[in-house]
Amino acid sequence: xxxxxxxxxxxxxxxxxxxxxxxxxxxxxxxxxxxxxxxxxxxxxxxxxxxxxxxxxxxxxxxxxxxxxxx
Numbered sequence: 414x415x416x417x418x419x420x421x422x423x424x425x426x427x428x429x430x431x432x433x434x435x436x437x438x439x440x441x442x443x444x445x446x447x448x449x450x451x452x453x454x455x456x457x458x459x460x461x462x463x464x465x466x467x468x469x470x471x472x473x474x475x476x477x478x479x480x481x482x483x484x
């Protein structure tokens with residue numbers, strides 16, 4: 414697991430996928446979400462706009478990232 418720092422209190426899932434490098438661009442984020450390949454805190458998530466906060470864990474394939482708010 415690796416931490417991804419954000420400067421605000423929340424970030425949208427599509428933005429985090431790009432920021433963390435789990436996907437390269439927005440279209441790829443949309444695709445992996447539609448295919449049900451992303452989990453947030455252990456549950457499949459399909460909404461790109463899902464709000465993530467400090468401590469949320471995101472899984473895509475065998476990569477795990479945790480949101481860490483510095484704001």
